[in-house]
Amino acid sequence: MATLPFVPGRHAIESYGGGGFRFAGMSHVGSILATPRGVSAVAATTIAEVGDEALAPLIAELEATPGAVELLFVGAGAAPARLPDAPGARLRALGVRFETMATGPATRIYNVLVEEGRRVAALLIAVA
8 A cells, every 4th residue: 555645743724625625835635634643645535435544543643642632523525424333433432522524614613623722633525
């Protein structure tokens, strides 16, 4: 498997749309996972494709630093959709609460809570 791009550090999402995101003064085409440790590319293009691979950086961060993230915002794309059962169960087992909504609102709420210094992460499916 190819190594996916990673930008270390906590970053607000500057913009989204056009199939990608802007953060840390750069742009990325595709979905992303933003955690306190950094931003990683996610191969999933729909919420149904989100599984352990997409959550791997978050899971590693939580195993290294329990409590590093208290809440995960899942941006499901253009419309709200439910996170598949398996990753939801994995997150609950790790003690992480999560909220699933459309990518736009998830991005905005994530940015507000990052600004407040909260322990949050966001898995955001890219939208056109």
